[in-house]
Amino acid sequence: MQTEPQQKAELKKSCVNCGAELLYAPGTTELQCEYCNYTQEIPLTESSFEELELKAYLDSVGSQSHSEAITMLQCKNCGATQHIEENYKSLHCVYCSSPLVIEDATKEEWILPGAVLPFQMTQDKAHQVFQKWVSGLWWAPNKLKKASLDPQNTKGLYAPYWTFDAQLYANYTGQRGDYYYVSVPYTTTVNGKTVTRMRQERRTRWTPVSGNISGFVDDTLIKASKQKSGAIPQMVARWNLKELKPFDSSYLAGFVTEKYTIPLQEGHIESNKEARKIAERWACRDIGGDTQRISSLNMKLTDETFKHILLPVYISAYRYKNKRYNFFVNGQTGAISGQRPYSFWKIFFFVLFILTIIGVIIFITNQ
Template identity: 65%
Template sequence: MEKQKRTISEQKKSCINCGAELTYKPGTHMTTCDYCGHKEEISPSEIGFEELELKPYLNEMGSQSHSEEITMLHCKNCGANQHIEENYKSLHCVYCTMPLIVEDTYTEDWILPGAILPFQFDQKKSHQIFMNWVKDLWFAPNNLKKAALDPQYTKGLYLPYWTFDAQLYASYTGQRGTYYYVTVPYTTTVNGKTVTKTRSERRTRWSSTKGTITGFIDDTLISASNQHRNQIPAKITNWKLDALEPFNSSFLAGFITEKYTISLKDGHLQSNKEAKKIATSWAKRDIGGDEQRVHNINMNLSEETFKHILLPVYVSSYQYSGTKYNFFINGQTGTISGKRPYSFWKIFFFVLFIILVIGVLVVFFQ
């Protein structure tokens, strides 16, 4: 029974020609052999996305029906927990690049992903995105392009997220603000004389209101990782979730998967806060008028379901003048964000140039 639990995402498909492991080819529905070039198609799922009923999982009932064991490696340097799908000759932490010890592997249960957003480009393309980013940096040191970036440390990482669906019902009390205009007098000086004029001023008339709202909340996205030292920048989290695929372990081949460290319960609590924001927005729309105030809102969620999904990002770091800088690339859109060094002298001479220009303009107009 234990071996059966491991067959879904731990299985490694071998090439029928040479026996080597197959890896996922980004941007396709194919796995390929890096040695002989053999390709195999990833079969589409017959059942599509599977939304899991939330309540039994929160009550710790039925949690084994969609769970399995996964092998994990813990980085003793930065604390990241990661699942290695490929047998790398040299294992390094995807975040801090420190060596990982294979003998330190351990197993944990995880809720199987219900969907995955596959990588759309390979490691070589991610390296080119980084180099183009470096070229466009303002005030960067001239020799930054020669930064020691070892491509082997650029790893494709699947990040864990929770998504929550629910039917929302809420009652609210608040106020509707309606604009009206009044004419008010004011005094001003014209040709040395004080004169009285009038102008129109906008006012708001408030009236009490109450009502109910209902609607379906679809795919509230909540990060399931609390790697605070390696926080993924918000700038690159612009995934297009309409491209999600039903989960297939073949998409993991050759990549690293981070196991969720934020529990389903905590993720659900965070999703409730997002649902409250949505309910408030819907209430304001229902109130109408020119301005809205929501004083109280009582929210109820029903028919709640969830998915564990995996989203793609390339993670790496580079060395410059003895300092390590991290950068992250969205594995679907190619958006990049990262830390970078600045050239003191470029900034100094730029500021000096601005001061000289201002000085010349002051002299010219005197």
């Protein structure tokens, strides 16, 4: 039962001209040979993404019907679990750059991705975005800017996420607040005399309310992996999920794929928390007025489905004074964020320069 899915995920495609392995060309629907530039179109499927019934998986009924075994390497330093294609030249962790030992590779089961968001920019383009960002950093150590010159430090990763869909129903009780204003006297001093004046103060008129809300919660995005450090920043982790493609392993060729380490059950709990926030927003909108209070909210989710999806991000890891820093570039939008070190000496000499200028001004002023 596992043979066919395994071939679907790990089958390597070779160039018909020179025999080299074909790699996915970001921003296209093609595989490309990096040696002779031969291209091969990735077959487009008219089928939509398959939403898997959540309850069956939580009850372990459907756990094998959409799963497969893949080769995984776990970083012993930061804990990231990665599937690295045979063609990937540098066997180093994308998060912390620690060496990965190929002999430690193991076969692990994973829920087959239902969809993938292909990379829309090349490694060179992502590296240019990273270089531009680094060059604009104040007080950055010179070694950081030198490190940014090597494109090999920027690596493409497909990060795993869960998405959850559900029909949401909820009833609520609370209060609707409507603002009104009253004139309030106050005293002040004008030309040495105490005078009384009026000012407007805002008050809130509260009215008890109750009601019910319903709607479809679509694609609640929950991260499916965790590391000791190096988490993808929130401002980078924003993708247009309307551009998702039905899963095809061709899109993974030449990139690292991270296996989910947050199980489906845990992801479902997080999705329920997000669904409750959505229900609270809907309830406030339904209550209306200028402000709202929610006393109770009873929520129910039905027809729950989920997908395992892969989303693109470029990562650059850099060590400075025995501390690791990560920089992230969204592989679809180009958004960038990350941690950065500061140069003590650059800051020291700048402060010294400012103090010198101030000292010179004081000296000239006192002459």
